Amino acid sequence: MSVHSDLKGLRAAVTGGTSGLGLALVRALAKRGAQVAFVARTREAVERVSVETGALGIVGDVGRKTDIHAIALQITGNLGGLDLLVNNASSLGPVPLALLADTQCEELEEALATNLVGPFRLTKALFGALTASARQGRDAVVVNITSDTAVNAYAGWGAYGASKAALQHLTAIWAEEAREEGVRFLAIDPGDMDTPLHAQAVPEADRSALKRPEEAAAHIIGALGLDQPRLALTLETRP
Template identity: 40%
Template structure:
């Protein structure tokens, strides 16, 4: 039996990049998927790929930082599957490209990055947690960044939004850890994605592929990590420790 058979896994921003790679990896593991993204065409393409793998999927177009879209998405998923086992807050944006220094950063763009990257995961987690707490079981996995652990010039609101994710992960983890629910975060490291191209357009070094970093998410969604809470994982280090 696959590790994630019948597990209900919800992934935001699942139409491309890491979100798509995670959705397909969990589908191969036997999970039942719930995915959302703002672009419907690409989202439905991922849903079709999931079905080709023999997995069940609910795919809903929506903004994972919009309260009404979140309510609609989660309510439909709970009605369809009955519960949610795993929430992966993956949806995020980089902001203006090229990224301006903070001194020149437009207020409206700054607020939008924080809305999508930090407030969105807060609202999603807040909506999904009650069901997990009632069942005394569940895993929330937030996607962070090296720029969310160290402030770098030129990473603007994106890095600051990930600092918020790291603090929020630790706070949620401390609040719900004794109730059987765990909240952790993953720095997938720099990946070959459209977002990275916008952030580092002249990148001249090797990047990981999204498919290369999914193992740590699979681990954090599994019973193997049932006692792991409030921790920060770096995908490349996780693979090294596992001898892969």
């Protein structure tokens, strides 16, 4: 897969594609000529980004089991297959962040549904399309967006960190199992970014000290060109 200015022919899907890193990825991929589908929950935002980028907007919630089949069908039906899936949609769980003792079970369940079970279900639903791509000699890749909270214990980040830790390990296992199928799995930590999610988590943060989502998106697209079947890329060292 080329990671230069011309990505024509690449069929890509991005979840959480209307803000933050997801939006930056949709813009960057579409600008380079890829066929892009993106998923988000809010219809107005989906329509706005679709008009702006020319990408296919899909209204859906990856944290809801009942939405997954329809999302997968729209992705493969409109793109004619799939080469790249970026599981980017994320939930913090409790907002404001809370200690585990103060976290409601439903808040933990929400983080797990969006950050772990949703990516698993969507990847499973699209795995046939990805293996078909690999059989055609294309570079089939699944990118799961993780976090430093997956490996470091930060007070208050329990629901988010536990879900991302599980996602990172799930990625590693799937990379082992999918190697013979020719599908690569990458767990990528983009680091601290100036995004709405980060603002929810750390409202007092100095935005000028945070990475721009566009910069992180460029790093991720660049990482796709690395000739490694397994990759865990850390671009920063804090959640």
